Amino acid sequence: PIPINASVGMLLSLLIALIVTPWLALKLLKRHGPAGDAAHAGDGQAVGRADGHADGHAAGSMAARLQRLFQRLLGPFLEPQRGTRRRRLLFATMAALVLAAAGLAGVKLVVLKMLPFDNKSELQIVVDLPEGRSLEDTSALLAELSGVLDRTPEVLHYQAYAGTAAPINFNGLVRQYYLREGANVGDLQVNLVDRHDRKRESHDIAVALRPQLADIGRRHGASVKVVEVPPGPPVLSPIVAEIYGPDYDRARALGRELEQRFLATEGIVDVDTSVEAADARRQVLQIDRERAARLGVSQADIAQSLASGLAGLDASHLVDGSSKYPRPIRLRLPAADQASLDGLLALRVRGGQGQLVPLSELVQVRDEPWDGAIHHKDLLPVVYVMGDESGTVDSPLYGMFDLVGQVADTILGGLAISLIFGRLASTVLTLVVIPLLYYSLLSIRSRKHKHTPEESFA
Structure with missing residues (x-):
């Protein structure tokens, strides 16, 4: 919306200069006629006699030159007979020049862009694997991506975050990176050397890193995005498509279809969507209540044993001389067993008669599709498809x-697809088209009643 508002502001300034200002001049200066000019001229002569004939003569000659210049430039447009045709030709020429200036952006002789790229000292690499992937897969991908950073001389140091979000930054304020959590998400916070100690700017470094990191991400089936600190206010993404519709499952399918269009469009990079992977699956552990009741095992004990194996259980606390606060004694499975469902189900719980029963006899494992999230905007369910522009033009x-x-x-199955470009159309309709229609209707009404221009405006 920032470049749209700036462009509309310039257009409004042009309309005010060409329409409102002359109309106000006609209203405010119509009482200043030849009598007032003569009075002012008399005052000027009196001052001239007091201060000297030279100053009065200079002021008079300057006014005469301005009067001749005004008559030479604007006089042809004010003639009662041929002035109307000349004014229309002038307005047509101005409109053609405005269209030609706007066409420079269309033929890419002038790149349409709001703010230039800034030379920052940091980058962020955001990683999203398909839902259902393990934390070990995310760590392995981050380690492979780190190898590319190690070979980049401008990288000073970096920090990897697997399964959690990096510390909040300028981008994260709008993109809500602090909500990123799960085994399939990861971040790489990259710090660059001082800009005075490197030749390439941060944007050039990001452009050079993006193809290498994207290739690694494709091998892992992940979305890898190189995020720069924006020179202006942050947004969700430089290019965002929003899909609304009564059937959210259909909206998800359209989101995947639109994602493929993003990927097939030349210059579009860092493509991602809010829709989960189509083949994402999850394993659900369901307690066999009848068997647990026969063996005398409560459901709470089974759930606590599963949570203890994964997250750990603080069995007690240790107070020693080197710690200010008691240190917990935490029991949990080794990392290798945590990643294996067989190792987790090998845990045992005590039954009603004191016997140890493995969890594999009390729990049923079911493979189910991933339960996707439903995003909302303005209280309406929405699907996001995001991307960025990188290439010769480098403007989203x-x-x-x-x-x-x-x-x-193709309107993609009949559902309404709202791009941010729709805001431009709404702004133009509100600030340009509607005032022009109102002015046209007012002119037609004035001609019907044979009113003068001053009376019709009044």
Whole structure:
């Protein structure tokens, strides 16, 4: 919305300069006629006699030159007979020049962009694996991505975060990175050397890193995004598509289809969506209540044993001379057994008669599809598809225009697809089209009643 508002502000400034200002001048200066000019001229002569003939003569000659310049430039447009045609030709020329200036962005002689890239000292690499992948898979991917950073001379140091979010930064304020949590998410916070000690800017480094990191991510089936600190206010993503509709399952399917369009569009990178992976599965442990009751094992003991094996159980606390506070004694399975369902189900719980019963006899393992999240915006369910632009143009507006043209060809199953480009259309309709229609209707009404322009505006 920032470049849209700036463009509309310039257009409004042009309309005020060409329409409102002349109309106000007509209203405010219509009482200043030749009599007032003569009075002012008399005052000027009196001052001239007091201060000297030279100053009065200079002021008079300057006014005469300005009067001649005004008559030479604007006089042809004010003639009663041929002035109307000349004014229309002038307005047509101005409109053609405005369209030609706007066409420079269309043919990419001038790149349409709001703010230039800034030379920052940090980057962030955001990793999203398909749902259901383990924390070990995320750590292995981050380790492989770190190898690319080790070979980059401008990288000073970095920190990897697997299964949790990196510390909040400027981007995270809007993108809500602090909510990222789960075994399939990871971050790499990268710090660059001081900008005075490197030749490449941070954006050039990000552009060079993106293809290498994306190749590694594709091998792991993950989405790897290189996120730069924006020069202006942060947004969810440079290019965002929002899909609304009454059937959320259909909206998810359209989100996957639109994601493929993003990937197929030249220059669009860092593509991701809020839709979970289509083949994401999860293993659900369901307690066999009848068998647990026969063996005298409560459901709470089974759930506590599972939680203890994964997260750990503080069995007691230890007070020693080197710690200010008691230190917990935590019992949990080794990391290898935590990643294995067989190792977890090998844990035993005590039955009603004192016997030890393995969890594998009390729990049934079921394979179910992943239960996806439902995102909302303005109280409506929505599906997001996000991307960025990188290439020769390096401006997300051109990628957005390309995608809008693709979406306009087929409305993707009849559901309403709202791109941020819709805000531009809404702003133009509100601030340009509607005032022009109102002015046209007012002009037609004035001609019907044969009113003068001053009376119609009044």
